[in-house]
Amino acid sequence: MNGNRVGLAVGIALLVVGMVATASAKEHMFVGATKCRSCHKKELIGNQYEEWQKGPHAKAYTTLKGDKAIKIAKEKGLAAPPHETPECLECHVTAHGVEAARIRYPIKPSDGVQCESCHGPGNDYRKKKVMSDEKKAIAAGMWQPGKEEKICTTCHNDKSPSWDPKKFKLADGSSVGFDYEQAKEKIAHKIPENVKGHYLELLEKKKAAGRAGGGAVDDEEDEEDE
16 A cells, blocks of 8 residues: 555656646747847848848837827727837737746847747757757747747737738738738748758858958857856
């Protein structure tokens, strides 16, 4: 009988440990766009950081202070200005409402919708050795907004105070509030096809060529903190 009780207790303990480990594995931490910038501002990989800065997502928080947003907030009867209202901030600021323990580095609201709102909290996949292997990156928590529409429709849906049911026009002449394919193209910041899966190799070749030619070499590394 005692042996059975011990075995049962051990089994329960292992189950609990397994559940905790699984939960912890899913709780990836946010690091902010400045950590993504160290690699994704390079021309070799396509300078996605600059494309993001020029696009609407980087300006998402700023728009909440504009006349249009203020008017919508009043019409919807929101209790506070849009740039202070949770209903707006949850989709206009990366990691808004996330517990502090999951934010590794400070995230400025003024940076609006940063990389991790669409690509997932990046602390565990941001290192070059992981990011250069898509399967490893996905296993480490990277999302795929280019393949998963639900990542976009988490915010781009009819629950949004600024939802416009006629924002996108389809090929048949009808209108919808959100069209995934059109929306993707508007904010496209793709990695060049010849670089995918070969970034580390190409980066080393570029550095070697720079050293051989006696020119400047971009030795900035992504910050791989422990």
